[in-house]
Amino acid sequence: MYEEQLKELGLTDNEVRIYLALIKHGMMNPYELSDKTGLHRGYIYDSLERLQEKGVVSSVLKANKKYFQATDPANLVEILRIKLETVEKIVPDLKKLMKIEKEDTKIELHKGRFVYRTIIKDILSILKQKQEVLLLGIDEDILSTEVEPLYLKRYLNFIKSKQIKERIIIKKGAKKVEHKNLQYKELAAEYIGNTTQIIYNSKVVIFIMGNPYHAITIENKQVADTYRKQFEFFWKIAEP
Numbered sequence: 001m002y003e004e005q006l007k008e009l010g011l012t013d014n015e016v017r018i019y020l021a022l023i024k025h026g027m028m029n030p031y032e033l034s035d036k037t038g039l040h041r042g043y044i045y046d047s048l049e050r051l052q053e054k055g056v057v058s059s060v061l062k063a064n065k066k067y068f069q070a071t072d073p074a075n076l077v078e079i080l081r082i083k084l085e086t087v088e089k090i091v092p093d094l095k096k097l098m099k100i101e102k103e104d105t106k107i108e109l110h111k112g113r114f115v116y117r118t119i120i121k122d123i124l125s126i127l128k129q130k131q132e133v134l135l136l137g138i139d140e141d142i143l144s145t146e147v148e149p150l151y152l153k154r155y156l157n158f159i160k161s162k163q164i165k166e167r168i169i170i171k172k173g174a175k176k177v178e179h180k181n182l183q184y185k186e187l188a189a190e191y192i193g194n195t196t197q198i199i200y201n202s203k204v205v206i207f208i209m210g211n212p213y214h215a216i217t218i219e220n221k222q223v224a225d226t227y228r229k230q231f232e233f234f235w236k237i238a239e240p
Contacts, residue, residue, distance in 0.1 A: 009079050011054075014039055014047045019056060022070040027060070029067050054079060106219040115213045119198060119205055120155050122217075126201055127164055134199040134231045135168040137192040139175075139209075156181075169231070169238050185238035199227050 006016045014037075021036045022028065028036065030044045037044070048068055051057035055075050059068050110118050123133065159166065159181045166182045171189045176182075196207035202221040208214040218224075 006076075009076060010083070012047070012050075014043050015051055018044065018047050019051060019070060022057060022068060023073070027067045027069040029065055033068070104220060105223070106217075108217040108219075110215040110217065112212045115207065115215045117151055119207070119215060119217075120151055122203075123200055124155065124158055126203075127159075127162060130163045130165075131201070133159075133164065133166045134197075134228065135166060136197040136199075136231055136234060137194075138168055138170060138196050138198075167231075167235065169234055172239075185235060185240055187234060187238040191234065197227060197231070199224055199231060 002020065003016050006019065007013070011019065017037045017039065018033055021033060025036060030041050030048070033039070033044050033048075034041045039047075048057060048059075052059065055078060056071055056073075057068055058071050059066055061067075127133070156177075156179055158164070160179075164181060168182060168184050169187050169192070170176070170184060171192055172186045174186070176184050194209050196205075198205040198207065202219055202224045204218045204220075204224050204227045206216045206218075208216070
C-alpha cells in the first residue's frame with residue numbers, strides 16, 4: 001500500500017520499505033529496521049541517510065544508541081514543492097533550447113498503463129472557461145479502474161470550476177459517472193467499436209484498448225473539426 005505513490009516522489013524501493021516500516025512501527029534502530037524490512041544493515045544505513053536528507057526521517061540518541069523515526073507525512077508535500085520549484089526554474093531555458101517545428105500537424109504516440117493520466121493532464125493544462133470536451137466510446141469502467149481516484153477527482157473538480165461541459169456517447173448499457181457537467185447519450189455497440197475518441201480544442205485523441213494501452217494524439221484544427229462533425233452526426237442519432 002502506497003509504495004507506488006512514494007516511488008513517484010523519488011523514493012527508492014529500499015527507502016519506501018524503510019519509511020513505511022517507521023510509519024507503521026514507530027521509532028527503531030538500524031538493527032530493528034533490518035529485522036522488519038529484511039534488508040541488510042548496509043542498505044539500511046545508506047537509505048536512512050538519504051531519507052534524512054529528504055526530510056522524511058529524523059534521528060535521536062537514546063542510551064548512546066541512534067534511533068530513527070518518520071517525520072510528519074506532510075513533509076512529503078515539501079518534496080513535491082522542491083521538485084516543482086526546480087522544474088519551474090529550468091523550463092524557460094528548456095524552451096529556448098527546444099526546436100519548434102513549424103508544422104500544421106503534430107502527431108504523438110503514447111503507450112502504457114498511465115495513458116489516461118497523460119490525457120487528463122493535457123486537458124487540464126489546455127482547456128479554458130466554458131469550453132467543451134467530446135468523447136465517443138469511452139468506457140467508464142476502465143477509466144475508473146485505470147485512473148487513480150485522485151486524478152479523476154481533480155479532473156471532475158476542474159471541469160466544474162471552469163464550467164466545462166462534456167458530451168459523451170457510450171455503448172448501450174455502459175456505465176455512467178454522475179456529474180452535472182457530463183451529458184451522456186447511448187449508441188449501439190457496432191457504431192462505436194473498441195476505440196475511444198476524445199476531441200478538445202484542436203486535438204483528437206484516439207485511445208486503443210490493449211496491453212499496453214495506446215493513445216494517438218493528433219493536433220490539427222482541420223482534423224479536430226472533421227472529428228467534431230462526425231461526433232455531431234452520431235450525437236443526433238444517439239439516444240439519451
